[in-house]
Amino acid sequence: MSVFSSWHSTGGSACHTIRPMILEGIVTSLNANGELNIAPMGPIVDESLTWLQLRPFQTSQTFRNLQQRPYGVFHVVDDVLLLAQAAIGKLDSPPETFAAEKIHGRVLASTCRWYEFEIESLDISHDRTEIRTRVVHVGRCRDFFGFNRAKHAVLEAAILATRLHLLSRDEVVRQLSVLRSPVEKTAGPQELEAFELICDHVADVFTLTPDS
Numbered sequence: 001m002s003v004f005s006s007w008h009s010t011g012g013s014a015c016h017t018i019r020p021m022i023l024e025g026i027v028t029s030l031n032a033n034g035e036l037n038i039a040p041m042g043p044i045v046d047e048s049l050t051w052l053q054l055r056p057f058q059t060s061q062t063f064r065n066l067q068q069r070p071y072g073v074f075h076v077v078d079d080v081l082l083l084a085q086a087a088i089g090k091l092d093s094p095p096e097t098f099a100a101e102k103i104h105g106r107v108l109a110s111t112c113r114w115y116e117f118e119i120e121s122l123d124i125s126h127d128r129t130e131i132r133t134r135v136v137h138v139g140r141c142r143d144f145f146g147f148n149r150a151k152h153a154v155l156e157a158a159i160l161a162t163r164l165h166l167l168s169r170d171e172v173v174r175q176l177s178v179l180r181s182p183v184e185k186t187a188g189p190q191e192l193e194a195f196e197l198i199c200d201h202v203a204d205v206f207t208l209t210p211d212s
Ligand SMILES: Cc1cc2nc3c(=O)[nH]c(=O)nc-3n(C[C@H](O)[C@H](O)[C@H](O)COP(=O)(O)O)c2cc1C
Pocket: 024, 025, 037, 038, 039, 040, 041, 042, 043, 054, 055, 056, 057, 059, 060, 061, 062, 063, 083, 086, 087, 088, 089, 155, 158, 159, 162
């Protein structure tokens, strides 16, 4: 049964729908040479967070790494500058990391929580693969900052920036202008920098592909 299947009880008035969620975060993985890759990913989870269903596209480095080394680390973060930089492949310098506890991997030092995982099964029948993993260790560095509209707007903008090949220029400009409002009202310096980084990246991509 797909984790997105719904189940409705037929007994009495009870009606329960199983609805797993998507948790956006950052996955670190290692290639065959042990080089670190850092990529935002949104696995399907449930509240237990004892498993993650990752869905990397076959074109991603994360997918290639997980095929070669069946383990990695998923991070719950509020560092949207790091997330934005990783999404568009513009990390200035490697961020600070430390060794994972139970797997051969690296943990981002700026994370709030981390989940070390091992792959249980891997379905590569579609471009977007489905990788079922088991969490083997959970760690905590610090509290999550809390709800901040600019952080969420940057998250949305970062997702947008990884889908430019699927969207028209007008649509991207429209969505970014909607997201700019909460950034201008509620951002700190990190969120402002992250949002401008994404806008610059989008402008560069559309300048290079003027017909889109
Ligand atoms: C919040 C967020 C969630 C994402 N989730 C996924 C995902 O589940 N699967 C995927 O293939 N790409 C996802 N992406 C896009 C990848 O991060 C992006 O394509 C990245 O360049 C892949 O990096 P890699 O090739 O180093 O693995 C997501 C991007 C963001 C910003």
